[in-house]
Amino acid sequence: MKRLVRVILFILFSFSTPLLNQPVSASSGAIDDGPYFFKSNDTITAVWIKNNNLYRRIMLPDNFEGIRSMFGFSFDYNDLIKTFRQLPEFRQKFTNADSICVISDIHGNFSSYITLLKGASVIDENLRWKFGKGHLVILGDIFDRGEKVTEIMWHVFDLEKQAAGAGGKVHVILGNHELMVLSDDLRYINEKYRVTEMITGLSYSGLFSGSSVLGKWLRAKPVVVTINDILFIHGGISAEMIENGLKVKDINEVFYNDLVAKEPVDSSQIINLDLLIGDKGPLWYRGFFSETGINDQDLDKILAFYDVNHIIVGHTPGNVIRSVNNDKIFGIDAGITNGLPGELLLIKKGEFFRVDCSGIRTKLRH
Numbered sequence: 001m002k003r004l005v006r007v008i009l010f011i012l013f014s015f016s017t018p019l020l021n022q023p024v025s026a027s028s029g030a031i032d033d034g035p036y037f038f039k040s041n042d043t044i045t046a047v048w049i050k051n052n053n054l055y056r057r058i059m060l061p062d063n064f065e066g067i068r069s070m071f072g073f074s075f076d077y078n079d080l081i082k083t084f085r086q087l088p089e090f091r092q093k094f095t096n097a098d099s100i101c102v103i104s105d106i107h108g109n110f111s112s113y114i115t116l117l118k119g120a121s122v123i124d125e126n127l128r129w130k131f132g133k134g135h136l137v138i139l140g141d142i143f144d145r146g147e148k149v150t151e152i153m154w155h156v157f158d159l160e161k162q163a164a165g166a167g168g169k170v171h172v173i174l175g176n177h178e179l180m181v182l183s184d185d186l187r188y189i190n191e192k193y194r195v196t197e198m199i200t201g202l203s204y205s206g207l208f209s210g211s212s213v214l215g216k217w218l219r220a221k222p223v224v225v226t227i228n229d230i231l232f233i234h235g236g237i238s239a240e241m242i243e244n245g246l247k248v249k250d251i252n253e254v255f256y257n258d259l260v261a262k263e264p265v266d267s268s269q270i271i272n273l274d275l276l277i278g279d280k281g282p283l284w285y286r287g288f289f290s291e292t293g294i295n296d297q298d299l300d301k302i303l304a305f306y307d308v309n310h311i312i313v314g315h316t317p318g319n320v321i322r323s324v325n326n327d328k329i330f331g332i333d334a335g336i337t338n339g340l341p342g343e344l345l346l347i348k349k350g351e352f353f354r355v356d357c358s359g360i361r362t363k364l365r366h
Helices: 002-013 064-071 077-083 110-119 149-165 176-182 191-200 213-219 239-243 248-261 267-276 296-306
Strands: 033-040 043-050 053-059 099-103 135-138 169-172 224-227 230-233 310-313 322-324 329-331 344-348 351-355 361-363
Touching: 033 149, 033 191, 033 213, 043 077, 043 191, 053 064, 077 213, 099 110, 110 149, 110 344, 135 149, 135 224, 149 169, 149 213, 176 213, 176 248, 213 248, 224 248, 239 267, 239 296, 248 267, 296 310
Parallel strands: 099 135, 135 169, 230 310, 310 329
Antiparallel strands: 033 043, 043 053, 099 344, 224 230, 322 329, 344 351, 351 361
16 A cells, blocks of 8 residues: 555656746746755655756655756765764764865855866766765865855765765855854845745745754754864854863854754853853954954963864855964865955865865965
């Protein structure tokens, strides 16, 4: 009987037709967006927009190949299901990484993102992983401003699986714009996604709810990671954070509990959450690249507290990747959001290189 039901569903939903849409202003222009996958009980439903038409299809292992081919995915149906069994890892400590590539603040600019990853030989001409056992760190702020957030999200989701198969690792670190969208603060989303809201009848945050594949996947991501002797975080580490004894595990756990459980576990987490989501917290802090910067004594305390030699951050834009405090801090937001081509940071055997959009590597003083 169950097989009969599956066959009937396959016939009904293998061929999708446009659904009735809400009215969309002609001035908005026709858009394509998606897919977004949602889980309800044991059912996965795909929703996407093509030329302002809304399509919906119930997904089964038998008909996923059509979606995979349509959107160029290499992951399979089981990868969607596994997302909902994924548990967060709060400690986030990795060692013995020979090669690390870091990019930050992509803000929906798919073209720059792809160009930079190709230039650093992280992906090949078919946009597939070629970085072997290397680690790719995406240092927050995929969301907002640009019009190809969805495309970047799915490429990273897919790349994560490809990297794991090759013995490598993709680290997606949450930035302030991820926190904003997941918390329903939509002031910076691209106008395209306002049209998506009208067509789907869902808020943009709703497209990334805990019942969606991408929403569930993002909520399990960390805010801070250490690889070798380097700490990676979107904004930075303030002195107040170490004064409150906030280790890597603590920071990641507080954010996960806020995004997933929607409430702190105890009174100490209430205090920590207030600090962590404020301007002295890891997503918003700009003290490393302020006019006064951070003095070496305070920075050495931070480095010793986390047992690292370097901190790499995004969030505060510049024209190129730059370092301060004798290369103890690197800022890698190279202005993609301001219309610049951007750069990424490549670390090979302890040496640091800027890589530009042409793939040209420039060794940084270290």
